[in-house]
Amino acid sequence: MSAGGVSVSLVDPQLADAAAALVEKLVGDGVASALARQDATLWGPDAQSEASRRLSWVSLHESSRPLVDRLTALRGDLHAEGVDRVVLAGMGGSSLAPEVICHTRSGSAVGGEHPITVLDTTDPGQVSDALAGDLSRTVLVVSSKSGGTVETDSQRRTFAQVFAANGIDAASRMVVVTDPGTKLEELAGNLGYRATIEADPDVGGRYSALTAFGLVPSALAGVDVGALLGEAAAAAPALAADSADNPAVLLGAALAAAHNAGAEKVVLADSGSGLIGFGDWAEQLIAESTGKQGLGLLPVVVENPDAPGFVDHGSDATVVTIGPAVGNAQIAAEGTLGGQFLLWETAVALAGRLIGINPFDQPDVESAKQATRDLLAEADSGSAPSKDEAPVLVDGSVEVRGGPWLGSPGTLAEAIQTLVNAAPDHGYVAVQAYLDRLDDASAIVLRAEVAARTGLQTTFGWGPRFLHSTGQYHKGGHQNGVFLQITGSVADDLAIPDQPFTFGQLQHAQAAGDAQVLTDHGRPVLRVHLADRAAGLVALANAVTEVTR
Numbered sequence: 433m434s435a436g437g438v439s440v441s442l443v444d445p446q447l448a449d450a451a452a453a454l455v456e457k458l459v460g461d462g463v464a465s466a467l468a469r470q471d472a473t474l475w476g477p478d479a480q481s482e483a484s485r486r487l488s489w490v491s492l493h494e495s496s497r498p499l500v501d502r503l504t505a506l507r508g509d510l511h512a513e514g515v516d517r518v519v520l521a522g523m524g525g526s527s528l529a530p531e532v533i534c535h536t537r538s539g540s541a542v543g544g545e546h547p548i549t550v551l552d553t554t555d556p557g558q559v560s561d562a563l564a565g566d567l568s569r570t571v572l573v574v575s576s577k578s579g580g581t582v583e584t585d586s587q588r589r590t591f592a593q594v595f596a597a598n599g600i601d602a603a604s605r606m607v608v609v610t611d612p613g614t615k616l617e618e619l620a621g622n623l624g625y626r627a628t629i630e631a632d633p634d635v636g637g638r639y640s641a642l643t644a645f646g647l648v649p650s651a652l653a654g655v656d657v658g659a660l661l662g663e664a665a666a667a668a669p670a671l672a673a674d675s676a677d678n679p680a681v682l683l684g685a686a687l688a689a690a691h692n693a694g695a696e697k698v699v700l701a702d703s704g705s706g707l708i709g710f711g712d713w714a715e716q717l718i719a720e721s722t723g724k725q726g727l728g729l730l731p732v733v734v735e736n737p738d739a740p741g742f743v744d745h746g747s748d749a750t751v752v753t754i755g756p757a758v759g760n761a762q763i764a765a766e767g768t769l770g771g772q773f774l775l776w777e778t779a780v781a782l783a784g785r786l787i788g789i790n791p792f793d794q795p796d797v798e799s800a801k802q803a804t805r806d807l808l809a810e811a812d813s814g815s816a817p818s819k820d821e822a823p824v825l826v827d828g829s830v831e832v833r834g835g836p837w838l839g840s841p842g843t844l845a846e847a848i849q850t851l852v853n854a855a856p857d858h859g860y861v862a863v864q865a866y867l868d869r870l871d872d873a874s875a876i877v878l879r880a881e882v883a884a885r886t887g888l889q890t891t892f893g894w895g896p897r898f899l900h901s902t903g904q905y906h907k908g909g910h911q912n913g914v915f916l917q918i919t920g921s922v923a924d925d926l927a928i929p930d931q932p933f934t935f936g937q938l939q940h941a942q943a944a945g946d947a948q949v950l951t952d953h954g955r956p957v958l959r960v961h962l963a964d965r966a967a968g969l970v971a972l973a974n975a976v977t978e979v980t981r
């Protein structure tokens with residue numbers, strides 16, 4: 433049944449039975465309507481203070497309305513000047529939603545009617561490629577809630593310099609989205625940037641799809657964001673109802689019931705929803721919201737409902753289609769894009785209450801950022817150069833590093849096998865590629881191959897993008913992951929204006945810093961460095977075909 437353009441079906445009768453008691457509890461306690469009233473007490477006293485500053489997302493379909501005309505006018509002005517190429521600098525909640533929105537409305541992940549270049553990377557080659565586009569037509573949207581995210585700041589500095597070097601008034605091409613009162617807002621004012629659009633400070637990054645963070649880049653790329661808000665508005669009454677038919681109540685209860693029964697992985701596959709890349713957006717929402725206190729839901733985004741991890745999932749995973757139920761789907765979530773944003777936000781907030789965590793903080797994200805800063809500072813001071821330890825193995829163009837758990841592997845395949853052997857039953861493998869997600873896109877094949885050969889749920893993330901998404905879960909959630917980290921050589925590094933480090937050094941420090949933090953959490957991290965990216969990716973793809981479990 434579709435309520436306001438969204439629906440959730442609990443296809444698996446056993447899961448529906450397990451969820452029934454939680455549905456009844458949510459309905460009986462009036463939780464959905466309390467959430468719609470922004471009741472900050474729903475997650476207990478410890479979460480109340482944070483929740484009281486994080487619940488405005490429930491009514492963004494109304495409060496974001498005034499942005500629509502303003503953004504239409506800004507787009508018109510830019511177009512009148514021939515500026516129609518949108519590049520977005522932003523991480524996690526500041527870029528995942530606009531990417532889905534633009535791709536979905538274009539009907540394509542590349543180009544299409546509403547093209548957008550999302551730069552959520554520190555890969556020097558990928559940043560250079562974005563700089564090589566037609567700058568005379570480019571506007572850079574600089575999106576950061578905190579105003580202090582290093583990746584975003586580095587991209588802003590670099591674009592400003594390159595605009596100027598090309599005789600373009602950089603300030604006229606900068607549109608900033610940030611919270612009121614940030615350093616970024618102050619800087620944009622001082623430098624006379626084209627526009628600064630304040631976002632609602634009472635909405636966290638991963639719930640911000642329908643704030644200025646989602647709407648500004650999308651509207652500048654030509655998306656009808658008023659229609660998107662309309663979709664959310666249509667779904668809102670059904671999602672606020674204290675009813676066993678409320679799709680968010682069903683979804684939240686089912687995810688929590690599955691979690692509490694040991695199925696903490698949520699495998700997401702698109703089954704023809706027409707939404708492009710929705711799983712990547714939902715991934716951050718689910719992982720960062722729930723993965724803490726050794727609990728939470730691990731999102732595993734897979735290629736399609738026939739993919740390894742979905743067709744052959746074990747009792748540790750719940751399989752969900754975005755779109756109609758097909759194959760062995762246990763849950764199907766269908767609906768409009770605006771409606772699905774609100775559906776999943778509501779469901780995850782409800783699941784958080786049932787699991788017993790605060791869905792609005794991200795206590796473990798800072799540790800990797802700090803480790804990165806420490807490594808960069810060490811390198812800058814020259815006191816303790818941030819060099820990697822010697823590899824335990826060099827196999828062709830691939831250097832392999834790990835901890836004592838790794839022993840002395842003879843080949844890359846053996847090293848990966850040792851990593852996989854270190855995963856507990858019902859553990860998972862996380863493949864984390866600090867590479868160029870366009871030029872090194874073939875790395876993605878590793879996910880399905882590892883999953884098929886090991887039977888372990890396997891995630892894939894581009895670094896540093898995933899640090900702002902599943903990064904929280906890997907450190908704060910169920911501690912049963914093993915990590916295959918991939919880095920690559922940098923042919924042409926790129927300086928970051930007025931910073932003592934380059935993009936290549938930043939990327940390297942992010943990988944090394946995160947590996948350090950995961951290791952400190954007792955997790956096995958296999959670090960694979962591709963001295964030659966193309967040859968190394970082929971070697972890796974071959975090596976994983978030898979892995980078994």
Ligand SMILES: O=P(O)(O)OC[C@H]1O[C@](O)(CO)[C@@H](O)[C@@H]1O
Pocket residue numbers: 523524525526575576577578579580581584637638720794797899900901
């Ligand atoms: O918008 P900001 O402040 O640049 O942060 C980007 C992302 O980084 C995180 O804080 C995690 O590192 C996310 O929660 C957020 O979406």
